Amino acid sequence: MVTIKDVARAAGVSTATISRVVHNGGNVGDECRARVKKIIEEMGYRPNSNAQALVNRSSKTIGIVTPKLSMSFFGSLASGVEKAAREINYKLLMTNSLYEKETEQAAIDSLREHNCKSIIIHSDYSDEKTLAKLAKEIPGLVVINRFLPSLANRCVWLDNVSGGQQIGQYLLEKGHKEFAVVTSVYKNRDPDLRVQGLLKALEDEGITIPSSLIAQSTSNMEGGALAARALIESGKKFTAVVAYNDLMAVGLMNELQDQGIRVPEDVSVVGFDNLDIANACRPRLTTMCYPIEEMAAYATELSIELAQENKKLAQKTHLFMPTLIERNSVRDLTQK
Amino acid sequence: MVTIKDVARAAGVSTATISRVVHNGGNVGDECRARVKKIIEEMGYRPNSNAQALVNRSSKTIGIVTPKLSMSFFGSLASGVEKAAREINYKLLMTNSLYEKETEQAAIDSLREHNCKSIIIHSDYSDEKTLAKLAKEIPGLVVINRFLPSLANRCVWLDNVSGGQQIGQYLLEKGHKEFAVVTSVYKNRDPDLRVQGLLKALEDEGITIPSSLIAQSTSNMEGGALAARALIESGKKFTAVVAYNDLMAVGLMNELQDQGIRVPEDVSVVGFDNLDIANACRPRLTTMCYPIEEMAAYATELSIELAQENKKLAQKTHLFMPTLIERNSVRDLTQK
């Protein structure tokens, strides 16, 4: 391993000078700078980032804590962070929290040991107090996918209520009047918010959803299939069902179709997230786009800014809007 | 931030002693050890891993280089690594190579700057020479998903030929005699190997595939759809098509069905990878399981062992077998 001393010796200058040219600092003669640069190149010198982090009390890494990287949604999140991080030459430190409170805490701790001053967390467990305390110690902490009033300027989140509302309005426009909902037992608040938005939209038209047509299940394909059965068994009629997310929507659609119910001819389905899967299933799924990759990239930039103690951002909030992606899983009832 | 000195002062002992108890080293009195432990706990002391990495010349991180984290396959890979890494208290440093040679190199370099002695790389570009040179400098380098003879003991790979062969045999058993192939222009060698295996299996039965029924395209859903059209336009008959991977297979199936060709009634389709998508599409896709998460976890353990200069492993190779997952996209022609 070639160190700064080796380079200094080879160039016949001090380590301070090497450090200066590495960082494009001033106070180095043109001739000297050129010579050092050449030698660095020749020797293949690369600063040891651990030493840098030690002396700077901050490492050029951005930490990310998500429940499970193998899930498409979180993979996209990580990719968004990585993209933004690479552009400013930061590295990505990753940990899965596995939907467990202790693991989530351990993940954060380990990031801190690494002098990681920027952390993007998709927190499902830690309560507001814990996160608020953390934010005091980690200037670059950013919470993605959740809004905490006391941490308003470090939350990058999605308007789930609007998402639900948009779906409701869209379905109404298409002439639907009998709705069902497939929601999740997921412990964060997104499911409730989305349903809330939906109900709000329907309410304006005086439409309600009977409780037997609100099925709750796990937020994956199996959950969707289970919910489909529950809906069918209720015996109640519905022309459209709104699912918590794409995974549930696809499980639901498939189960419906397996039971001889056509989508969208007999029943329309709408999802949420716009995962790849929404394009792979048949019919293609009409869904709300959750721009997670962009949000993650944005969160990364925000995190870096925050980490440099830039107080200007104190008041700014960071709310993203989901948008409807129209595909083929919804039938237009206004034209027979 | 509480440092080792703070703890030492609070405990009235030297930093050496603290270090000893932190690492459960010997030569510390029982009473003293207990007291220090308590103080560490109280003060919430956590060793600075950058300082540790600096003095140890090695950091407890494992680096991973993959093309694109947002792709399901690589997300699973990363998850496998993370899982194994967390168990031994290692952190994950991630970089995307974006299918570009320079980025791949930059990614490796950046990992080295971090004193990362264990690196798992899904390399699509670097040639064998480059990687061999790298392996000399990075003891824990492991190549996943590719076999390089000169690096045999650090390659964790899949028997793609066997995979293709298994598919061929299975289809043969099901009475298929007219085959088509949808392969990829992907620049690594997997596609060729899989086709090779398939052809080998067919050859034993004296069956060949006309070149007009070997469609080549990009390895995603659109590529699969494109290939489907090419196959149909060839005018040749085929009862089964073998796709390079699940993405292509699903694109292909959907396109076939959109064109009024039923799967599996008219045409059978087989994929490769066993992504989530294979379970989401209709019919559910019969495919080869690529146990990437397990392989990644295995690769991680291997990498750590290698990094501790354990020469014992010099001769061992690490080949995994894909296994057939039977679902509903293949028709049994032997029973009308």
Place this chain on the structure above:
DNA sequence: ATGAAAGCGCTAACAC
């Protein structure tokens, strides 16, 4: 059993 001290590779005052 415990401590003193050197040094890992680097940066940033400060001196010249």
Place this chain on the structure above:
DNA sequence: GTGTTAGCGCTTTCAT
């Protein structure tokens, strides 16, 4: 414009 030097937080000989 360039060099000297004092650490950053930690580990590890070597004394005691």
